[in-house]
Amino acid sequence: MSFTKNIPILVLRLVALAATVSATAVMVTSSDSATIFNMKFEAKYSNTPTFKYFVLMNAVAAGYTLILLFFPSKSSYGHFILVLDLLILVLLDSSISACLAIGQVGKKGNSHAGWLPICDQVPKFCDHVTGAMIAGFAALLAYFLILLYSIHNVMNLFTLTNN
Amino acid sequence: MSFTKNIPILVLRLVALAATVSATAVMVTSSDSATIFNMKFEAKYSNTPTFKYFVLMNAVAAGYTLILLFFPSKSSYGHFILVLDLLILVLLDSSISACLAIGQVGKKGNSHAGWLPICDQVPKFCDHVTGAMIAGFAALLAYFLILLYSIHNVMNLFTLTNN
Structure with missing residues (x-):
């Protein structure tokens, strides 16, 4: 894979790094x-x-x-990295979805279960969690695009060499 | 792609179909x-x-x-189907993770937020939800394996034709 083909992946990885670091920091604080x-x-x-x-x-x-940013990008690792990227996508997706479900209860409550909303009492906490979730969602999107781009590249190379 | 190569995918899709139908039915009831x-x-x-x-x-x-089970499996759609499979994986993952987060509150409650556990009061409901989540998890696993297998196949074909 040529260097120019790797630039979008590099940019997306930098976005993902910034987003995951922000999500972690904003949630912890x-x-x-x-x-x-x-x-x-x-x-x-x-x-x-x-x-x-x-x-x-x-x-x-x-x-x-x-x-991965410091990893030499050899195509022989491509298979392995694609599978790891997929795993990271699944883990990020699951963490954000779980937070969203809890956040929804925190915001709206669930009268049937007797769970009262808490965001009116602790608005600063809820704002922070919302911010962390937005950053997490940006990371998820970056990883989704990394996978789409990788699949697209592999498929195109396959089609090109096959014809 | 030969027919024998499609058999594992076919089996995994049948597992995913059974699991998603069960998950839907068990949750609805x-x-x-x-x-x-x-x-x-x-x-x-x-x-x-x-x-x-x-x-x-x-x-x-x-x-x-x-x-997809009734769809003629032409390799020209392979790219598109791989992306759709990825999307379904993300959606299934997100739905199960969100349920797991709510289920955890239902089971253990959250004393800090004043949310009491409800599973002792409605055990039958909790058992059903747990069953639906197990079925959903089986579907998620099937789709994860479908993606791993597809990526593996594409990568191998690429390596074979490239050498």
């Missing part, structure tokens, strides 16, 4: 407290397993992306 | 009720947006898989 009925109520990411999972997965994706 | 403090409390999937999303995504995946 999310914290807010409220006093309701004389009870101090503190919201932070580590109270919710889903948010801890989000931080872990974004940190893993950031680490993986960083390693 | 999940229902239980409990009476707490003289208040009747009914749990059903349509009360939770995440579970509605799960049903929709599994129905979409089932429909897509069914269409």
Whole structure:
């Protein structure tokens, strides 16, 4: 694969790195407290397993992306890297979807289950989580495009050499 | 691509079809009720947006898989089908992860947010949701393997024709 063909992938990996690092940092620093009925109520990411999972997965994706940026891009590793990219896409997707589900309950509550919305009490916490999710979504999109581009390249090369 | 090469994909698609249809059916039929403090409390999937999303995504995946089983497998569509498979993987992954996050709150609650666990009150509902998630996970795994197998095939063909 020529160097010019790698530029879009490189750009997308840089976007993914920035997005996953931001998502991790914004989620880790999310914290807010409220006093309701004389009870101090503190919201932070580590109270919710889903948010801890989000931080872990974004940190893993950031680490993986960083390693790949310094990795010599030999086409002999192409197969392996494509599979790892697919795995990172699945992990990022799952972490963001899980956060979105919890975030929806935090915002709207679920009256049938008796779960009250909490975002009115801890707006700063909810804003941080929303920000982290937007960054995470950008990383997911970058990885989706990396995969599309890789598949497209492989398929085109196959078609070209086959004709 | 020869017919024998398509057999694993065909088997995986049949597994995915069975799993997505089961996941949809089991989730839709999940229902239980409990009476707490003289208040009747009914749990059903349509009360939770995440579970509605799960049903929709599994129905979409089932429909897509069914269409593909009757689709003539021409290699000229290979590129397009690989991208659609990737999209279905992302959607299934996101629906299961979102359900898992809500299911975890339903099972364990979240004391920091004041959300009480509900599975002790409506065990039948929780069992159904768990069953639907297991079926959904089987479908996700089938689609992951379909993608791995397709990528592997394309890469191998490329390597063979290139040498």
